[in-house]
Amino acid sequence: MNSRLKACLDRLQSFNLLMIPQQALEIHIKLDAPPRLLAHHTLVHQIAARLLLKLTEYWPNLEIDEDAVLFGAATHDIGKAEVRRELSEPGCDHEILGFAVLMENSIPLPLARFAKSHGLGSELDGLEDLLVCLADKCWKGKRDEELEEKFVRVLCQSEGVDFWDAYPKMTALFDVVSLGTDARLAIQNEFPCEDHDPEPVTTLHRNPEGPQAFDYHLERVVKYFQENYPAAAWSEVRFYEGDPCDRERFSVGDFVAPEDYRRRFCELLEQGHGWINFTACGVLNDWFIIGVVWPSYENSVPREYVSVNLSGPYLDQDGNGRWDLSDRIVLDG
């Protein structure tokens, strides 16, 4: 765990807040999530836990997946670890991306679904989904009558209780857990949205149909490189599977021209990976080299949602991109 997250965790514990489930914490650590996001999830998780406690007290036989609710509250915005601007401005790019990130980290669908569903509000039908959505509102003192009513209706259906018995109990409960908003906002605001790590260059997209997907992402990575490194001169593109900077010697045949890589890329898109990274490695021999990597574990993300991420080149100590590969890679023949 990096020192910023560790300090954040210690600080949150000093407020006697319940810690989020270990599995949820590990995802934050793995993604190097900003402390603000960990704080937000901890606060929403706290509200969800309080709601669950009372719900099961009122209706002891209530069938609700408590672990799923707690995990959902603790990870629903996890996509913001990638789309960091949405920590401070509205947007919903983080929803589908967060879901993909969780699936990619082998989180089962019943737990991962909240990352995608929490923005749907009263369109939701599941008790657990509605509860996570409500906790995400109550923590900041926001009330949503339509959503609360929907929750009570679903609750009554599953429990066979009378709406007018349940409704006043639940609205009173939402009143109570919403108290203390100022203190919670103050806690969250202690942790800045911004940190000094570079934002991962990720663009949410649905992959175009068929081979066009390849042309679409090729255009993206070329544009990304040209805009960020206008001084780099090259005339052709070459693909390499893996990180060429891990090796020193290559032969010309190790690098593949776009027309010969299109089909391979389309196959990769069909394989269910959560992400495929295009690393703009730099320039060698008049070639713009793109490294392609994907997770080693199996996954089943639908082709259209596979996240194709852009990054690179490696930075030197001063933070400048080391795009000239001539001193790093030896090309034989």
Ligand SMILES: [Fe+2]
């Ligand atoms: Fe949230």
